[in-house]
Amino acid sequence: MLNGVRKFVIFSSIGGICVALALSLIISRHEEPFLGFHAIIGAVGVLFFAFAMRILSLAQREGRQDE
Amino acid sequence: MNETGFLEFLTSIPPAFVYIFGASLLPLFRGRARKAYLVAIGVLGLALAFTLKPQTSWMLPILPEIKLTLLHADALSLIMGYIFTLIGFFAIIYSLDAVRETGHHICALLYIGSSLGAVFAGDLITLYIFWEIMAVSSLGLIWYEGSKRARDAGFRYIIFHLFGGCALLAGIIIHFLTTGSLTVGPVDELGIAYFLILLGIGVNTAFIPLHTWLPDSYPKATIAGSVFLSVYTTKTGVYALARTFPAAEAGGAVAYMGAVMAIYGVAFALLQNDVRKLLSYHIVSQVGYMVAGVGIGTMIGINGGIAHVFNHILYKALLFMCMGAVIYETGRMNLTELGGLARKMPVTALTCIVAAFSISGVIGFNGYVSKGMIIHAAEESHLHLIALALMLASVGTFLSFLKLTYFTFFSAAREEIQAKEAPITMLIPMVATAALCVAIGVYPQMLYRILPFPEEAFHYDAYSAGHTLGTAELLLMTAFMFFAFGFFKPHERITYDIDLIYRRAGNAFIHFCEGPLMSFARATESMMMKIADAFASFLQNSSAAAGMLAYIMIVLLRQSEHFKKYEDNLNRLRENGSMKIAIGTGVLITLLLIFFYLAIFMYA
Numbered sequence: 001m002l003n004g005v006r007k008f009v010i011f012s013s014i015g016g017i018c019v020a021l022a023l024s025l026i027i028s029r030h031e032e033p034f035l036g037f038h039a040i041i042g043a044v045g046v047l048f049f050a051f052a053m054r055i056l057s058l059a060q061r062e063g064r065q066d067e
Numbered sequence: 068m069n070e071t072g073f074l075e076f077l078t079s080i081p082p083a084f085v086y087i088f089g090a091s092l093l094p095l096f097r098g099r100a101r102k103a104y105l106v107a108i109g110v111l112g113l114a115l116a117f118t119l120k121p122q123t124s125w126m127l128p129i130l131p132e133i134k135l136t137l138l139h140a141d142a143l144s145l146i147m148g149y150i151f152t153l154i155g156f157f158a159i160i161y162s163l164d165a166v167r168e169t170g171h172h173i174c175a176l177l178y179i180g181s182s183l184g185a186v187f188a189g190d191l192i193t194l195y196i197f198w199e200i201m202a203v204s205s206l207g208l209i210w211y212e213g214s215k216r217a218r219d220a221g222f223r224y225i226i227f228h229l230f231g232g233c234a235l236l237a238g239i240i241i242h243f244l245t246t247g248s249l250t251v252g253p254v255d256e257l258g259i260a261y262f263l264i265l266l267g268i269g270v271n272t273a274f275i276p277l278h279t280w281l282p283d284s285y286p287k288a289t290i291a292g293s294v295f296l297s298v299y300t301t302k303t304g305v306y307a308l309a310r311t312f313p314a315a316e317a318g319g320a321v322a323y324m325g326a327v328m329a330i331y332g333v334a335f336a337l338l339q340n341d342v343r344k345l346l347s348y349h350i351v352s353q354v355g356y357m358v359a360g361v362g363i364g365t366m367i368g369i370n371g372g373i374a375h376v377f378n379h380i381l382y383k384a385l386l387f388m389c390m391g392a393v394i395y396e397t398g399r400m401n402l403t404e405l406g407g408l409a410r411k412m413p414v415t416a417l418t419c420i421v422a423a424f425s426i427s428g429v430i431g432f433n434g435y436v437s438k439g440m441i442i443h444a445a446e447e448s449h450l451h452l453i454a455l456a457l458m459l460a461s462v463g464t465f466l467s468f469l470k471l472t473y474f475t476f477f478s479a480a481r482e483e484i485q486a487k488e489a490p491i492t493m494l495i496p497m498v499a500t501a502a503l504c505v506a507i508g509v510y511p512q513m514l515y516r517i518l519p520f521p522e523e524a525f526h527y528d529a530y531s532a533g534h535t536l537g538t539a540e541l542l543l544m545t546a547f548m549f550f551a552f553g554f555f556k557p558h559e560r561i562t563y564d565i566d567l568i569y570r571r572a573g574n575a576f577i578h579f580c581e582g583p584l585m586s587f588a589r590a591t592e593s594m595m596m597k598i599a600d601a602f603a604s605f606l607q608n609s610s611a612a613a614g615m616l617a618y619i620m621i622v623l624l625r626q627s628e629h630f631k632k633y634e635d636n637l638n639r640l641r642e643n644g645s646m647k648i649a650i651g652t653g654v655l656i657t658l659l660l661i662f663f664y665l666a667i668f669m670y671a
Contacts, residue, residue: 003477003478003479005473005477006550009546009547009550010547010550010551013543013544013546013547013550014547016539016543017540017543017544017547020536020539020540020543021540023532023536024536024537024540027532027536032533032537036540037537037540038458038536038537038538038540038541038544039540039541039543039544040544041455041458041459041462041541042462042540042541042542042543042544042545042548043544043548044459045458045459045461045462045463045541045545046462046466046544046545046548046549046552046554048459048462049333049334049337049462049463049466049555050552050554050555052334052337053334053337053338053554053555056334056335056338056562057338057560059562059563059567060338060560060561060562060563061560061561
C-alpha cells in the first residue's frame with residue numbers, strides 16, 4: 001500500500017513533468033537539445049544508479065554497517 | 068597609536084588567532100561561563116573576518132630576511148573566511164549542549180583556527196603549518212567519540228593526512244628549489260613538485276582513490292565533531308586547489324577528476340544505511356562539483372566552484388546537524404532503524420528537507436544556483452561529458468536525499484522510538500543555516516557580490532527559463548521514479564569501497580613482515596651472532612691467535628717471489644747440512660711476530 005506522502009509525490013511529479021514539458025515547448029525549447037531532454041536524463045540517471053547499485057552490491061555482505 | 072590606527076590594527080588581526088588563543092584559555096572556564104566564552108570567540112572571529120579588508124596582510128619575521136605571511140586577504144580568501152567563521156559560529160552553538168569535554172571544544176577551536184590560517188596563508192610554509200595543525204586537531208573530534216571503531220578510524224584518518232602532508236611538504240620544498248618562490252599561487256611547471264603538491268591537496272580534497280578516509284572517519288566522529296569535520300578539511304583542499312591549479316596544464320584532468328568524484332560519491336552514498344556515512348559520501352560527490360568548477364578554470368567555473376564551496380558548507384553542515392539531532396534523540400543511526408520522526412521532531416524534519424532540497428539543487432535553494440553555474444561553465448567550455456556527468460550526479464543526489472528524508476521522517480512510524488525535538492541550542496543554528504540556504508537560493512546576488520569574479524557572476528542568470536524548466540524536469544522525473552519503483556530501499560549491508568583493497572594490501576604487507584621478512588631477519592641475526600662468537604673466541608685465545616697469525620703470515624710470505632728465492636737458498640743450505648741463522652735475525656723475527664700480535668690484540 002502506498003502511504004500518503006508517496007502517493008502525493010508520485011501524482012504531483014507526474015503533473016509537474018507535464019507542466020514543465022508544456023512550458024518548455026512554449027518558452028525555452030531552443031535551450032534544450034530536444035524537448036524532454038532533462039526528463040530523459042532524469043529517467044536514465046535513476047536506471048543508471050539502480051544498475052550501479054546492483055553492480056556494487058557484488059562487493060558487499062549483509063550485516064550492520066557499524067560493525 | 069590613535070583611535071583610527073588602533074581600529075585598523077584590530078581589523079587586520081588574522082581571525083585564526085582568535086580561535087587558537089581562545090582554545091588555549093578555554094580550560095580556565097567552567098559551566099555557563101565556558102558556554103558564554105565559546106559564543107564570544109565565535110562572535111569575535113566572525114567580526115574579525117567580516118571587517119577584514121582586501122589586500123590586508125600580516126607578516127611574522129622568523130629569521131633574518133624570512134617572514135611568514137600569516138594573513139593575506141583577497142577576494143578568494145575572504146569568501147572562505149566569511150563562510151568558515153559563520154558556520155564555525157553556528158557549529159559552536161550547536162556543540163554547546165552536545166559536547167561536554169573541554170578537550171573536544173579545544174580541538175574544534177584549533178580546527179577552525181588552523182583552517183582559517185590555511186586559507187589566509189600568504190606563503191606555502193604557513194599554509195603547510197596550518198594544514199598539519201588542521202589534521203591533528205580534527206583527529207581529536209573523531210577520537211572523542213570514545214569507541215574502538217572511532218579510535219581505529221582515527222588512526223586510518225591520520226595516516227592518510229600525514230601521507231598527504233609529507234607529499235605537500237616535499238612538493239613545496241622542490242617547488243622552492245626550482246622556482247625560488249613560496250607564494251601561494253599557480254604551480255605552472257609540470258614536474259615532480261607539481262604532482263606532489265597535487266597529491267598532498269588531493270588527499271584533503273578526497274580525490275578518488277584517496278578519499279577512503281572520509282566516509283570511514285566522519286560517521287564515527289562525535290555528533291558535533293562531524294558537523295565541524297564536514298566543513299573545513301575538504302573545503303580548505305578545494306581552496307588550495309583553486310589557488311595552485313586553476314586551469315593549469317592538468318586543468319582538464321582536474322575537471323574530469325571532479326566529474327568522477329561527483330558520480331562515484333553518489334553511487335556509494337545510495338548504498339549506505341548509516342545516515343552519516345551517506346552524508347559523508349555526498350561530501351566526496353559535492354566536492355567533485357567544486358573540483359570540476361575549479362578545474363574548468365574559466366572565471367564562471369571558478370566562481371561556480373567557490374560558490375558551491377560556500378553553499379555546500381551551509382547545507383552539508385545543516386544536514387550533519389539534523390542527523391546529529393536525530394542520533395542525539397533516538398540513539399539510532401541506520402535508516403532501517405528510523406522512520407516517522409516528522410511528527411516527533413518537526414523542526415528537525417523541516418530544516419532537513421531544506422538542506423536536502425539545497426544539496427539536490429531544487430529550484431529556489433542555494434545549491435540550484437552554484438550547481439547550475441558549474442554545469443553552465445562546463446557547457447560553455449564545450450566539456451559536454453563533464454556537464455552530463457554532473458547532471459547525472461544531480462539525479463543521484465536527489466535520489467539519496469529522497470531516501471534519507473523519507474526513511475528518516477516519513478516512512479512508517481516506529482512506536483518504540485521515544486524521541487522529542489532537539490534542544491534549543493541545536494535548533495537555533497539549524498534554523499539559521501536553513502534560512503541562509505533559502506535566502507541565497509531566492510536572492511543569489513548576495514552571494515555573487517563576494518565571489519572572486521563578481522562581474523562575471525552577475526552575468527549569469529540562474530533563473531533563466533531553460534535552466535529552471537530543465538532542472539524541474541530532471542528532478543520531478545527522479546522523484547517520480549524513486550517513489551513509483553522503490554529501487555532504493557535501505558538495507559543492512561556492510562559496504563566495501565576501495566578501502567577493501569587498502570585493507571587487503573595492508574594485511575598482506577603485515578603478513579609479509581611477520582612471515583618471510585621476520586624469518587630472513589632471524590636467519591641473518593643468527594649468522595651474525597655466529598661470526599661475532601667466532602671472532603670473540605679467537606681474540607680471547609691468545610696462543611691460538613698467535614699461531615693463526617703466524618700461519619697466515621707464512622702463507623702470505625710463501626706466495627711472494629722474493630720469499631721463494633730465499634726459501635730456495637734455505638733449502639740448498641739445508642741440503643748441504645749447514646743451515647745457520649744469525650742470532651740477530653732470529654731475535655728480529657721474534658720481535659716482529661710479537662709486534663704484529665700485540666698490534667692486532669690492541670686494535671681488537
